Amino acid sequence: MLTEKIREIAKKLLEEGKIEAFLCYEGTSHPFRNRAVLVKSPEEVKKLLWPSFGVINLATPLQKLKGQKAGILATGCVSRAIVVLIQEGQLKREDLFVVGVPCPGMLDPSKVRDKAPEIIDVIDDLKDEVLIVTPEDKIKFSREELLRNNCQECRHPVPPLYDLLLDFSGREKSPDPYRRVQEIEDLTLEERWQWFEREVLRRCFRCYACRQACPLCYCPTCFVDDSRPQWVGKTRDLIDTALYHLVRAYHLAGRCVDCGSCEAACPMDIPLRLLTKKLEKEALLAFSFEAGLDPEAPLLFTSFDENDPEDFMLTSELKASGKI
Amino acid sequence: MFYAVLEGLRRFKIPHSFKFVSIITLYARWIREGRLKVDPSWNKEGLKVTVQDPCKLVRQGLGDQVAEDLRFVIKAVVGEENFVDVYPNMSNNYCCGGGGGSIQAGFREKRMRFGRYKFEQVAKTGADIVVTPCHNCHTQLIDLGTYYKGKFKAVHLWNLITKALVR
Amino acid sequence: MGAGSVLVVGGGIAGVQAALDLAAGGFYVHLLERGPAIGGVMAQLDKTFPTNDCSMCILSPKLVEVGRDLNINLLTLSEILEVSGEPGNFKVRIRKNPRYVDESKCIACGQCAEKCPKKVPNEFDRGLSQRKAIYLLYPQAVPLKYAIDPRHCIWLKKPGRCGFCAKVCPAGAINFEDQPQELELEVGAIILAPGFETYDPTPLENFGYRRLPYVMTAHEFERLLSASGPTRGELIRLSDGRIPRKIAWIQCVGSRDINRAKVPYCSSVCCMYALKQALIAKEHIKGPFEAAIFYMDMRTMGKGFEAYLERARREGVRLLRSRVHTILPAEEGLLLHYVDEKGNLKDESFDMVVLSVGLKPHPTLPSLSQVLSAPQDEFGFLETRLLENRPGVFVCGVGAGPKDIPETVVEASAAAARVENLLAEARHTETREKTYPPERFVFPEAPRIGVFICHCGINIASVVDVEAVTTFARELPDVVYAGHNLFTCAQDTINRIVATIKERQLNRVVIAACTPRTHEPLFQETLRAAGLNPFLFEMANIRDQDSWVHPDDPERATQKAKELVLMAVNRVRLKRPVPLATIKVRRAALVVGGGLSGMQAALSLANQGFEVALVEKSQELGGFARRLFREVYGKPLKVLAEELAAKVASHPRIDVRLGVTISNVEGSVGNFRTTLSDGNVIEHGVVIIATGARPYLPQGRFAFGYGEDKRVKTLLEIDELLERKDPLLKELRQAVFIQCVGSRNEEHPYCSRVCCTHTMEQIIKLKEINPELEIFVLYRDIRTFGKKEILYQKARELGAVFIRYTPERMPQVETKEGLKVLVFDEILKRDLVFEPNLLILANGIVPDAASRELAQFYKCATTSEGFMLEAHLKLRPVDFATEGVFMAGLCHYPKFAEESLSQALAAAARAATVLAKEDLPAESLVAQVDPRRCTACGQCVALCPYHAPSLEEVRPFGLVSVINPSLCKGCGNCAAACRCGAIQVKNLEEEPVLAAVEGSFGRIWY
The missing domain is CATH 3.50.50.60 (FAD/NAD(P)-binding domain)
Structure with a gap:
């Protein structure tokens, strides 16, 4: 089983001194919450497990391990986030030992919790079925139904960067990665704003958990915290909140790997990843660019090609396509 | 012939020891010196007289000086008040269209077409007589007058001088 | 004074350029000008080809620089009396004629001219308007000082009479006792840039100049188009005020004319200036307008000129290859008889005719030539041999022969180089350095902002209510002074600004005027002269971005000007002193x-x-x-x-x-x-x-048999044959030249400039060797410009026959059975077939x-x-x-x-x-990284086109981006890309920018 494989490799790496610490997940007292953990000795590896609910991207805490030679469990999105961090000089490749896992997808705690009033345990077969154990019963669900949204739309379950790839068959690439984005795009302008206001602006109380969870939000002084000049107010005013989310999404354009940590961290279940997913779609369609696949490649905004499309900014083309 | 000799000497740079002068310049000089006495009073009807500047004599020949002399002589023999000039004039005057004589032999239609401007120019002065010291211009102007039904007659300069001679 | 200084004679663009290059190169320059101000003929032009830039806009920064340069001694109203000595050591005696106005006192307020009763023809306007006996040569004159014309001043002719100017002058600058001064200068070299005069077509009666109304010279027309001219740029007929809807230009008036005007050379510039005048006239006239240019050859052989010609064609300028015999009067206009290219006689009436007059040596040239013993050529221009006339005396510009402005500027710099060559050892021996008072430390002071609003003559004031804007500015917080003036760039206004800064202890300055591109450096210098850091300065562009683009809406334009001033004030308040960087x-x-x-x-x-x-x-x-x-x-x-x-x-x-x-x-x-x-x-x-570059290899449509038949050769190959006196040349019976091979077409839409002259030179040489040789030249336009026209005349005299072809009907060459050249003769209206022994292709030059x-x-x-x-x-x-x-x-x-x-x-x-300099001013407003906010992501390094940022270890921050200030040009790409907000460009930080944005909404920002 996957957990065994993980413990085995972690133990080996620590014993051989190849790494100083291994970053992975452990279980908690709660049936559908897993927690990131850093083990520093071979004895501790028994804590580690394959997280069915490993919803926070491990690349975020990885950045705190600068200077240490660290091992990390990396699914597709974790690995891609590491690639972007290497491209942006935040991580050094030689300091890492990446244990890659072709990801079967992870389950969404907020989908599970609605299924029964009291849940004792969740048994995930990592293939098709999930059993939710209540005091009375064991209810069967299809794995797909309880999967995280970003896992359902995942295009890179296999990590592009790894030192070792565990032998496991994970998910296939999603055939319809922009389904939810398309749903919003199909709304009228009015409806879209209403969606935004309802789902995002009225719920958000500016806790910044999304920002803290995101592996790519690492600026020492976030734009939100600037006071001279103050770009964004810190209030719950709809405009302030809108500005915060939109600017943050743009700061992630061409960088976001859709790990879903932002949504998972949000206490108000705001569908945050859709904002950045839309930009991911734009980058792909306009520039054939996907973030986090090749550490040697240039970033989206530092590369320039004479053939880059301009139809999105030429008035004549925008008029012709009915966009304005 | 005047022009042929003049230009031949100039173009082929033939050395010569004689001076080349137009009779008109001599007329003008003699009238000024009083050696050629003329009196315009014969022009009792007040015939209006205008002038043609032949290309080979003036523009391509001896220049504005001879054209000035020409006008001086004409004014002296017909009376200054009876002289009306054309415009443009002197070195800038229009060609009569007679081709320096080369197309007098035939080409009547073309000749008349080429000479239309000259006809209009002379007719506009309202003159009865146009004086021309070139026999090619003379023929051409007479033909033009007939063809376009003008009222003027072309006359050689010496004709008028004889009329004005003081006996 | 001696070898480290140079005398430049002539204050036109040539003299100005030479003076500036020499001064920047470390020499002291005496710039001598006959008239009361520099600028020359270029100051009289409206727009210049081929860029259609306003002449004064591109010229005046150079004039202002001359006026301000410590190392250029501007001697106006001066002439040379005597020159003696030798290269490296000339003694020049100069007479400075009296101005009768004290230059140190005159503030150019214009009161004197208002009160002066004597009106005289204004020579700057070519007699189209009048000026007073006391006058300013033109509104942007350098020096901006009035002068009294002694030929016309009532007092100077009869002391005691009039003298109104002296009575009203607020500065007491009038001085009727002014006397000519004699100066002796010791200089190492002399550059002559005497300029030119345009041909006076009065003797050509057929063109009716001064006889018929509505006929003017191109020089006069230029003044008519000018905003500083007699009609403020409104294109109307001066005699009756009507708008001309049809204007004809007649080319080659006083050029290429051996019979009447007796000027054999080509004046080089008239074809281009006629095209320009036609295009600009179209811009000036609202409603229907037609321009027709009557020409012999269209000479557009300079860089960008062929494209200009095509543009003129596209915009509907009619080009008629015809020489007009006489301009005849017509009802309310003029009548032109002409024969068109098809051979038909046409009569066309026009509202106005412009005579494209040629360039001739300035009438003062003979006396200048005598005083300097500077030989003249057969046309009266000054002789030169690679710019040198005689040892130590150099000539540049039209004084040496007709040419356009780019060529003139090149010659001026070239003459400067020759002088620097001669006087190399004396560099920096006689120049002075500008010193500034020490910079005031303004940091602890509260902002004290001064706002200076410019009328720019009528450029701004005719649309924007400058008074209202000044009043508005005065009320803004931290503005302790607000004033307005006529020309902020004029020297006297600059002096007043310096005085105001000192008096009111200003520590920030806003100037609301034109674009920073014209005078920002001048204004920054002004701050330095007043002891302020030059970057505590902001300009509000209320001209190019306001009065010039909203001439029809003065109310809103004034409101916009107020907003622009508020934006500038908001910005400048937040600016900090930036040290001047050097490399x-x-x-x-x-x-x-x-x-x-x-x-x-x-x-x-x-x-x-x-x-x-x-x-x-x-x-x-x-x-x-x-x-x-x-x-x-x-x-x-x-x-x-x-x-x-x-x-x-x-x-x-x-x-x-x-x-x-x-x-x-x-x-x-x-x-x-x-x-x-x-x-x-x-x-x-x-x-x-x-x-x-390389010679064009005839190919494709322009091969004309090259490579197939060895009787087809290029010009360069013929040169070789001539050089080695190949016996083949003596045996030739007939040679045909084809011009424009590979030039003036789609692939190479430019003229190769040299081929027509090259062909003429070859014809002359060929005829020398083989006088019986029949020569035919198939051409589109013959471009033997300037003095090279003489070669064309010679080639014709020698009997070469010139046949014109059009690009729509190219000559055809067949090589299958012997060499045949077929061309349609436009004049005979027949196809001609030649069977020459030699076909010479005038191939062009390609990059x-x-x-x-x-x-x-x-x-x-x-x-x-x-x-x-x-x-x-x-x-x-x-x-x-x-x-x-x-x-x-x-x-x-x-x-x-x-x-x-x-x-x-x-x-x-x-x-x-x-x-010549030890250090150059570098860009001071460079980008800076705040290492506390930098995460060393490397975006700035990847983006910078100048490779200025690099990632370096900086304690105690670790790896951060560091920007090399000497490479940084302040473009701001890095600042825009930095997500963490770590990079800011000095004085262009986010705060002043946001402050300006708030200002555009009418909000104050601290």
């Missing part, structure tokens, strides 16, 4: 290309005392010149090239590197590092690109592909045709827009060898303006 100059040059231009430039710089590295990709110096057999300055070009090569190779300061190309370039002006293909690195301060790549190394631009793109087609013809990089020779554009040599000298003079 140390590496006083060595790199010349790329060892051909004629490269060698000449290298030699000039080396003779001026600078170290030069000359890089050539082939194994020998000399370039194409080694294969040309034309004669230049009496020597075959081949010999000249060999001589130059020998001089270059043996010169102690020239380091020649053969067989190498450039593989990498780093750095910027003053500090370049060029890596060669052999790995060696050259460090230098400037670079001159002289990489040449070298390698040059394009080289230009990219130095971050320079090329034109769409592939030639190097200069910073400004008219006034900066040898500079690239990138500082410190210059060009010379064929890589710029096809030209004659003489012109290449001139341009090479000009490039050397321009390069010397950098090399």
Whole structure:
């Protein structure tokens, strides 16, 4: 089983001194919450497990391990986030030992919790079925139904960067990665704003958990915290909140790997990843660019090609396509 | 012939020891010196007289000086008040269209077409007589007058001088 | 005074350019001008071809610089009495004629002229308007001081009478007792730039000038179009005030005329200026307008000129190849009889006729020539041989022969180079340095802002209510002074600003006027002169961005001006003093290309005392010149090239590197590092690109049998035959030339400039060897411009027959059964067939592909045709827009060898303006990284086009981006890209920008 494989490799790496610490997940007292953990000795590896609910991207805490030679469990999105961090000089490749896992997808705690009033345990077969154990019963669900949204739309379950790839068959690439984005795009302008206001602006109380969870939000002084000049107010005013989310999404354009940590961290279940997913779609369609696949490649905004499309900014083309 | 000799000497740079002068310049000089006495009073009807500047004599020949002399002589023999000039004039005057004589032999239609401007120019002065010291211009102007039904007659300069001679 | 100073005679664009280059090169310049102000004929022009820039806008910054330069002594109203001595040591006696107005007191308020009762014809307006006896030559004159014309002043003629000007002058500047002064100057060299006069067509009665109304010269028309002219630029007929809807231009009035005007040469510029006037007239007139140009040959052979011609055609300017006999009066207009190209007689009436008058030597030239013993040529212009007239005396501009402004500017710089060559040892011996008072430490002070609002004559004030804007500005918080003035850039206003800054203890300045591009450096200097850091300054553009674009809405334009001022005030309040940065100059040059231009430039710089590295990709110096057999300055070009090569190779300061190309370039002006293909690195301060061009190889539609039949040859091949006196030439019966092979077409939409002249030279040589040779020339326009027209006349006299063809009906060449050339003769209206023994193709010049790549190394631009793109087609013809990089020779554009040599000298003079200095001002407003906010993500490093940022370890922050201020140009790309907000450009930080945005909404921002 996957957990065994993980413990085995972690133990080996620590014993051989190849790494100083291994970053992975452990279980908690709660049936559908897993927690990131850093083990520093071979004895501790028994804590580690394959997280069915490993919803926070491990690349975020990885950045705190600068200077240490660290091992990390990396699914597709974790690995891609590491690639972007290497491209942006935040991580050094030689300091890492990446244990890659072709990801079967992870389950969404907020989908599970609605299924029964009291849940004792969740048994995930990592293939098709999930059993939710209540005091009375064991209810069967299809794995797909309880999967995280970003896992359902995942295009890179296999990590592009790894030192070792565990032998496991994970998910296939999603055939319809922009389904939810398309749903919003199909709304009228009015409806879209209403969606935004309802789902995002009225719920958000500016806790910044999304920002803290995101592996790519690492600026020492976030734009939100600037006071001279103050770009964004810190209030719950709809405009302030809108500005915060939109600017943050743009700061992630061409960088976001859709790990879903932002949504998972949000206490108000705001569908945050859709904002950045839309930009991911734009980058792909306009520039054939996907973030986090090749550490040697240039970033989206530092590369320039004479053939880059301009139809999105030429008035004549925008008029012709009915966009304005 | 005047022009042929003049230009031949100039173009082929033939050395010569004689001076080349137009009779008109001599007329003008003699009238000024009083050696050629003329009196315009014969022009009792007040015939209006205008002038043609032949290309080979003036523009391509001896220049504005001879054209000035020409006008001086004409004014002296017909009376200054009876002289009306054309415009443009002197070195800038229009060609009569007679081709320096080369197309007098035939080409009547073309000749008349080429000479239309000259006809209009002379007719506009309202003159009865146009004086021309070139026999090619003379023929051409007479033909033009007939063809376009003008009222003027072309006359050689010496004709008028004889009329004005003081006996 | 002596060898370290130079006398420049003539205050037109040539004199001004030469003076500026010399002063920047370390010499003291006496700039002598006959009239009361500098500017010359260029100041009288409205727009200039081919850029259609406003003449005064591009000229006045140079004039202002001359006025302000400490090392240029402006001697107006002066003339030369006597010259003695020798090169390096001339003594010149000058008479400074009295101005009758004290220059140190006059504030150019204009009260005197208002009160003066004597009206006289205004010569600046070519007599189209009147001025007073006390006058300003033109509104933007330098120096901006009035002068009294002694020929017309009532008091000066009869003391005691009038004198109103002295009574009303608020500065007490009128001085009727002013006397001529005699000065003696000691100078090392003299440059003559006497300029020209235009031909007076009065003797040509057929054109009716001064006889018929509505006929004017092009020179007068230029004044009519000018905003400073008699009608403020409104195009109307002066006699009756009506708008002319149809204007005809008649070319070659007083040029190319051996019979009547007796001026045999071509004036070079009239075809272009007529096209320009036609296009500009169209802009001025609202409603229907037709322009027709009657010409003989359309001479648009300069850079960008052929494209200008095409533009004129597209915009509907009618071009009629016909010579008009006489202008006849018509009802309310003029009548032109002419024969069109089809042979039909036409009568057409026009509302106005403009005579394109030629250029002739200025009437004062003969006396100047006498005083200086400077020989004149047969046309009355001054003789020159590579710009030298006689030892130590150099000539540039139209004074040496008719030419356009770009050529004039090149010659002016070239003359400066020759002087710097001669006087190299005396550089910096007589120049002065500008000193400034110490900078006030404003940091602890509360902001005290001064706002100065400009009328710009009528440019701003005719639309914007300047008073209202001033009142508005006065009420803004922290504004302690607000005032308005007529011309902020005028010297007296500048002085008042300095005084105001000191009096009111201002520590921030806003000037609401034109674009920073014209006068920002001047205003920043003004702050320095008042003891303020020059960056505590902001300009509000209420001219180009307000009054000029909203002339129909003065109310809203005034409101906009107020908002622009508020924005500027908000911005300037947050500005901080920035120290002035300098770069140390590496006083060595790199010349790329060892051909004629490269060698000449290298030699000039080396003779001026600078170290030069000359890089050539082939194994020998000399370039194409080694294969040309034309004669230049009496020597075959081949010999000249060999001589130059020998001089270059043996010169102690020239380091020649053969067989190498450039593989990498780093750095910027003053500090370049060029890596060669052999790995060696050259460090230098400037670079001159002289990489040449290639002859066009006849091919495709323009092959005309070349390569198929050996009787078809190019001009260069014929040169070779002539050189070796090939016996074939004596046996020829008939030769045909085809002009414009490979030029003036879609692939090469430009004129190659030299081919027509080359053809004439060959015809003359061929006829010498073989007088019976029949020669036919198939041409589109004959472009033997300037004095080269004489060659065309000679070729015709020798019996060459010229047959015109149009690009729609190209000559056909058949080689299958013998050599046949078929052409449709436009005049005979028949097809002609020639069977010549020799078909000579006048092939053009095409740019070298390698040059394009080289230009990219130095971050320079090329034109769409592939030639190097200069910073400004008219006034900066040898500079690239990138500082410190210059060009010379064929890589710029096809030209004659003489012109290449001139341009090479000009490039050397321009390069010397950098090399003569120890340090150059660098960009002070550079980007800076706040290491506390930087995460070393590397985006700035990847984006910067100048490679200024790099990631470095900086304690205690760790790895952060550090920006090299000497490489940074302040473009702001990095600042925009930095997500963490760690990069800001000095004085262009986010705060002042946001403050300005808030200001545009009418909000104050602290």
